[in-house]
Amino acid sequence: MSDALLDEFRKVVGAAGLVTDPQRTATYLSDWRGLFTGSALAVLRPASTHDVARVMEICTRANVAVVPQGGNTGLAAGATPVGLSRAIVLSLERMHGIRSLDAAGFTIAVDAGCVLAEVQRAAHDAQRLFPLSLAAEGSAQIGGLIATNAGGTAVLRYGSMRALVLGLEAVLPDGRILDGMRSLRKDNAGYDWKQLFIGSEGTLGVITGAVLRLFPRPRARATALVALACLDDAVALFGMVQEALGETLSACELFSERALALQCAHQPGLERPLAAHPWYLLIEAGSSLPGLREALESALATAMEHETIADAVLAETSTQRDALWRWREAITESERREGPSAKHDVSVAISDIPAFVSEASDAVEAAFPGTRVLAFGHLGDGNIHFNVLLAPGGNTASAQITAVVHHIVARFRGSITAEHGIGRYRRDDLVAHRSQVELALMRAIKSAVDPDGAMNPGALI
């Protein structure tokens, strides 16, 4: 990198905002899962939207590619500068402020680098709820969560990040600032351009700020773990609890007996919450009204009478609730301890889940002897983490397994990435799994907003 360019950047972001020391840049150059490592001329850490704009102007002039990066917790390597000869990483971490909170209007305005847990905390302190919740919430930043349209455990009730963004501020590749920091619930004045940036994975510009929706805090919560004989019963139960609990239902998380057994194997001393059955659903509801627990109990009693469920346990205390959630949340860790796996983040229509899981499991385990399917995820969102534990000592390339799984996803008109995004990890798969017309439209959008292809080259498209 020329010293002159370095000096130009330093003038904008200051010494604290320019990182070139390889020991310090290393963490910015690898992805969360450790699958990709890239290189960059420098890591820039601007402290304001105005400074982001000036950095972008310099990069346009000097023909330097820009890879925006939030908390770097993404699972698709969307923020890793791989194979780029002239690129910078643009980290938003110094822009971590909460700009304002409007409790009466149920909104919060934040910088893009604000960490999710901070937003949750600020909302909580104001007697409000910011509902987005996921494992990486202590590191993940709002800008990255918007750029990847993050999901998590509360999508069933509150939607993905797209449903939570009211206003957006972004910097275009040439440095122009798009100021859409509006706190409006409804706004049909022209194309809603912020929708383009939500889920664009840093390929259209840099998100620098957002206005987010807040919600009232539910006062009561009810949680149950239910055992089921088959997935058809799981879908039937989902319909029954939707009818019984309606708008209060906030989670309907699925996992298999294999997932539960894996945890017992890797965490000696852990006691089964229920006798073994093929499938489990973790159901949670929250409400401002009384009678929630009784409504859940009554719905499960009815389901038991109809033999839709085999067994159930309700949490009596918040400690019991946390213990039930642990069975869902610790699956990823137990899977890692068990050995390497081929991971898939797919979605299908909710009613297609039983047929999809059955067909895909049979196909994979027949074609790749010794592999074991580990299926879990968000039943209420139609989102299955269809992971496949590789055969011990076997040498099956996970790409072959993925091809089989994604082929079946396509037959069900599903998605090859429900919530993790495309990034650099699934770029070839995207080309194979969306139609030529859709891909052409995506390329037209990219060219229209980023004509030089300077934004996050190699990611998404």
Next chain:
Amino acid sequence: MSDALLDEFRKVVGAAGLVTDPQRTATYLSDWRGLFTGSALAVLRPASTHDVARVMEICTRANVAVVPQGGNTGLAAGATPVGLSRAIVLSLERMHGIRSLDAAGFTIAVDAGCVLAEVQRAAHDAQRLFPLSLAAEGSAQIGGLIATNAGGTAVLRYGSMRALVLGLEAVLPDGRILDGMRSLRKDNAGYDWKQLFIGSEGTLGVITGAVLRLFPRPRARATALVALACLDDAVALFGMVQEALGETLSACELFSERALALQCAHQPGLERPLAAHPWYLLIEAGSSLPGLREALESALATAMEHETIADAVLAETSTQRDALWRWREAITESERREGPSAKHDVSVAISDIPAFVSEASDAVEAAFPGTRVLAFGHLGDGNIHFNVLLAPGGNTASAQITAVVHHIVARFRGSITAEHGIGRYRRDDLVAHRSQVELALMRAIKSAVDPDGAMNPGALI
């Protein structure tokens, strides 16, 4: 129109699909409010997505502009072919089928020409709810409702049309078909192109089908009309009922004493529901849980103790509920009987409503003596229909009033059209009320998707 071109169209859509008789085309050529009348070479009524594609191919080749039209109930003249020398109206009315309904998966797939009331009915018959609801629901079509991102009376709880669309099918200007008829709750595979078409007002392509979300039907409902001394109290009460009723709150509709008095004046014999107070809020909640009515009653009792509300009446029966709603729903009709008005469909942050209404009312009534502000709308959405009754016999041009109102909207970072859209009615206002950077991005999107500018020229941008 050349006979050859006419013949080409007829070969695709058949005799029943081609309308050229001026007596029959008239209704397609004027807008709902009767403000605009245009002309067209013909009205085409294709019966399938494939036929829409073939019509678009012909139009591209023959350099004919296309104005897509649904139920033609829009309030911004977005579907009226004004000032176009070579244009057709493309009506979706023959594509009115329900393709499939998945009760277990809570989705419905429909043709774009399907009327909203039909979708509501089909959902109801399957023990489900399609929540979008607005005055024109007996005529408005799903395609038009998506193209205008329609709002209505249930946005507070269920969101605008954008929040209800899971999958979309559209035909691009050159006739290529975008097939995104997926029933997925989560899908992060590439740019979410359907978001571009939602709210695009027919300027990017023709929407031909959609997969929509369905919901469980609330089993209990509670409705109250509340009288308030000022708008600050209205916003405070909104926060209180949100905290008390949370996710169950489905409507929080605002209107002024002037709106109520106007109805009494134009409908002799109508009895006031409450003694006169400056403002009224119509509050409705729905839930699957019991205890809803008690929770609303208790919240209102607390608000009364705090002197946040002046008076309140709860509906005891569904007849009483309908009567309360009538006070909100009949405002538009009473306004029409009273005389001409300048209408504004604006939004601001919920907490800015009191200051906005106060400032805008003072400014208008001071600058235009004899005018009377009639403010009502969706408080929970920050959406005010800020209409101004013109002075009897006065000659104030409504454009001047609009300029004053929109100037104040801009100071509050609001929107000049919350739910009605831009169409041909607000096109000049859009240019004045969005930044150059935003407008440039909108134009870049338009050029990328419709390079020849053939789609609905003169609308939106």
